[in-house]
Amino acid sequence: MIFSKHNIFSKIKDSENFFIVNLLTGNADIVSPNDAQKIIEIRNSKPVADANFMAELVEKGYWVDEKEEAKLYRNKYLDFVDSRNDDEIQLFFVTNYSCNFACSYCYQDEYAPSQGVLTTHIIDKFFLYIQNEFAGRKKYITVFGGEPLLNSPKQKELISYLISKANAANLDVSFVTNGYSLVDYVDILKHGSVREIQITLDGTASVHNSRRFLKGGAGTFDKICEGVDACIANNITVNLRMVADKENIENLPELARFAIDKGWTTSPFFKTQIGRNYELHHCQSAPDKLFSRVSLYEELFALIQQHPYIVEFYKPAYSISKFLSENGNLPDPLFDSCPACKSEWAFDYTGHIYSCTATVGKADESLGTFYPEVSRKDDMINAWENRDVMSIAECSTCNMQLACGGGCGSIAKNRTGNVCSSDCRPVTELLELGFASYFEK
Ligand code: SF4
Ligand code: SF4
Known part of the structure; x- marks a missing residue:
């Protein structure tokens, strides 16, 4: 034994x-x-x-x-x-890489503007591809950018067309947007089966506006809040995301109070997430402002102790701790935490196919095309498809493998050059915090 x-x-x-x-x-x-x-x-x-x-x-x-x-x-x-073969597939579709914001930390600024523009013909080709390639699989589409909800007549026509194609294919759609023009899009969105709209708000007005401003510098907070209100009023689910680093985390209690006072947190059409601002694509100008995975959760733990109402706005997962406290049992073993090329794919308006949102738009990460011709780079696709804790050497002997799942394939590849390598999660440290938060107190 x-x-x-x-x-x-x-x-x-x-x-x-x-x-x-x-x-x-x-x-x-x-x-x-x-x-x-x-x-x-x-x-x-x-x-x-x-x-x-x-x-x-x-x-x-x-x-x-x-x-x-x-x-x-x-x-x-x-x-x-x-069971993975029965999982629903999330298909990201990038309508454009352009954006009306100039966020202080944007990683997409490294991408050269791509050639061409989205057309209804390219949208048709995208739907043709996904209906052939993923026939018989549960799936939904998440529209992504750049900023997909730009306030121009042409863009509105394209988004309306995309929604009508999704309706015809009986597919739900989600959107990832900066939220600035949401109010102008609500009537269009109402025609779709919209699962959720992910909107980024980095704090209350002055903090948010110092990080997420229009090209030209004007603030964006008030218009985004109008958009959140409009979505909730129309029963469209908002997933509010705060991108956190050391420059805005202290504003979390104030943002939570703001959302509570607005009545957002009691709406069934409102949920939240906190994303870590991190160096996925290229070096940030001030890397010392970034949190490591553990230090972000340590900071959240301390803030919640001082301001317990934060949990009405956001409850940290602390690895599997939140799941255990809410369900009374553990989740199934996680043999793989990276859905890329399994239950997640990304596509862009230039006709290229990628593994996920971490690689989309990077020329050397293209896995093939759905337009103008269908093509596949099978070696690269196989590497992504085969990645799990059984195929990553370091993971196969790790006691945390079934909680960690091997982490993110893109971060692992950026670190080692090989998709099939580890991206370690601080599982033990997160559980130390999670048991203290959800079971000891
Ligand atoms: S590579 Fe990273 S970002 Fe992409 S699906 Fe896997 S875990 Fe997610
Ligand atoms: S902690 Fe590291 S070695 Fe352990 S399963 Fe996660 S990625 Fe693999």
């Missing part, structure tokens, strides 16, 4: 207690300091003369027969691969 290779065991932040989690068997426990000492001894291969305790560890799969564990792992992996 061995201490399971999938146990994640550590001390809960600001507590004497510990936690142990095992995603393979689906068990999680809070452990007293006394029992934690026994686990430390067991982990170090020292015998523990407490038969009841050992029996409980066996029952919960923390102390296992190695061969049985390998068998269970194989079976769960096969279940995972089976």
